[in-house]
Amino acid sequence: MTVPDPKTNQNQNNKVQVPFLVSAPGKVIIFGEHSAVHGKPAIAAALSLRTYLSVSKSESPDTVSLIFPDINFSKQWKVSDFPWEAAAKYQVIPSNDGKLNNSAAFSKSSDELVPELVSALAEMLVTIDDPTHYSAAYAFVYLYVNICNSKMPGYTFTARSTLPVGAGLGSSASLAVCLASSLALIGGHIAPASLSINELVATDSPDSDFIHSWSFLAEKCIHGNPSGIDNAVACYGGAVMFQRMKSSVPSVRTAMRNFPPLKLLLTNTKQPRRTADLVAKVSALVSDFPKSSGVIMDAIDYITREGYKLMIRPFFDNEAKSRFRELIRMNHGLLVSLGVSHPTLERVKLCCDELEIGDTKLTGAGGGGCAITLLRDELSESTMKNAEARLVSEGFETFETTLGGKGVGYCPLDKAADVDKFDLFRLEDREEIESTVGVGANPNFWSFW
Numbered sequence: 001m002t003v004p005d006p007k008t009n010q011n012q013n014n015k016v017q018v019p020f021l022v023s024a025p026g027k028v029i030i031f032g033e034h035s036a037v038h039g040k041p042a043i044a045a046a047l048s049l050r051t052y053l054s055v056s057k058s059e060s061p062d063t064v065s066l067i068f069p070d071i072n073f074s075k076q077w078k079v080s081d082f083p084w085e086a087a088a089k090y091q092v093i094p095s096n097d098g099k100l101n102n103s104a105a106f107s108k109s110s111d112e113l114v115p116e117l118v119s120a121l122a123e124m125l126v127t128i129d130d131p132t133h134y135s136a137a138y139a140f141v142y143l144y145v146n147i148c149n150s151k152m153p154g155y156t157f158t159a160r161s162t163l164p165v166g167a168g169l170g171s172s173a174s175l176a177v178c179l180a181s182s183l184a185l186i187g188g189h190i191a192p193a194s195l196s197i198n199e200l201v202a203t204d205s206p207d208s209d210f211i212h213s214w215s216f217l218a219e220k221c222i223h224g225n226p227s228g229i230d231n232a233v234a235c236y237g238g239a240v241m242f243q244r245m246k247s248s249v250p251s252v253r254t255a256m257r258n259f260p261p262l263k264l265l266l267t268n269t270k271q272p273r274r275t276a277d278l279v280a281k282v283s284a285l286v287s288d289f290p291k292s293s294g295v296i297m298d299a300i301d302y303i304t305r306e307g308y309k310l311m312i313r314p315f316f317d318n319e320a321k322s323r324f325r326e327l328i329r330m331n332h333g334l335l336v337s338l339g340v341s342h343p344t345l346e347r348v349k350l351c352c353d354e355l356e357i358g359d360t361k362l363t364g365a366g367g368g369g370c371a372i373t374l375l376r377d378e379l380s381e382s383t384m385k386n387a388e389a390r391l392v393s394e395g396f397e398t399f400e401t402t403l404g405g406k407g408v409g410y411c412p413l414d415k416a417a418d419v420d421k422f423d424l425f426r427l428e429d430r431e432e433i434e435s436t437v438g439v440g441a442n443p444n445f446w447s448f449w
Ligand SMILES: Nc1ncnc2c1ncn2[C@@H]1O[C@H](COP(=O)(O)OP(=O)(O)O)[C@@H](O)[C@H]1O
Pocket: 051, 068, 069, 070, 071, 131, 132, 133, 134, 135, 136, 137, 159, 160, 161, 164, 165, 166, 167, 168, 169, 170, 171, 172, 173, 175, 222, 223, 273, 274, 275, 276, 364, 365
């Protein structure tokens, strides 16, 4: 983490030049969604589908603007509308000797939202009725007052995802990481990223840890009680075994460097749902039936650990693959018993079972959204084409994606021409976003923390 000038709260070295872009990946949970919230381990990997966010100066210097076309939402505030005084009491500003002048608040705010700040921000959000809009705006304003300050000029934040939003692939966490990294850059708390796509990261950097801790709070704003697995993957990339610990003990995150090349089909039911509702539903079940639901959570715990053991074997051979598929099938059944499947998800599963292409489970919070099918090895191209055509004919959408990619990235927009070329608002669709700014199609534009 860099040390900002205490007067301006801006880092003097490596100061970011506006405009710029940041980006973070979505994720797929292989085992352990929901049980992860209740302290059990889970396994997830970063996707090649990502969220991109641009930061530019607002036309009017005292206006902060959000432009979120994927959810049909835009909003403006005046810089002076933000509750800076309330924020100052809890804000963590590193002093120029590099020590945190409010370290108690830092450790608290890196774990829990500050209730006084939440109520001070409520007035800025009162006119927003749609919960989708509200949660995105809430995450933004919470991070903005904590990470930025009243002396900074107004900026415009435009976000676009190549991920489906609200479909179990971690769009909320990838947005949270984009917000945390862009605000940390303009607030002068971190330096622009410098690692190229092929450089391996030996250890986590203080800058990525800073982004990670604030993105967790943004996830809290979006869905109440996140385990932290989604924003960890969106921030650090790769594949992880993750376990949330009881409050005040940090979560355990074990990078899985030899993640086997899984052949996955990703199917979006297009059934909308909110993670917040499903996480609350499972938490209600846990408190109503602690013993019965506890046994289900324990079973998922064993499945995840069995899956982990198979995945870290030096050879992910046929025997390992067939055991792995059994685990996928069992994990789905247990999620059904927690009440988080949906008729559309069951239809995807039925279809894949009938076609005998592999084993299917819901991924993410369920209630709609996406399913993953771990494909059998020996499937021909025509079998796969037929299977995808059948799923599409039933109203679903299939995705091709690769697993285990990079975490949060940064792309400077140095030249004036870049600003028009990379105007996220104007890009037509996922394909155009990917081909114009995408990390996959344009790896040389990007650096990583
Ligand atoms: N590209 C985006 N633009 C604006 N808001 C987004 C975007 N992606 C995610 N969000 C926010 O995250 C919410 C979806 O999060 P969630 O219900 O956790 O689903 P998931 O993380 O599985 O996509 C949206 O309702 C919105 O508030």
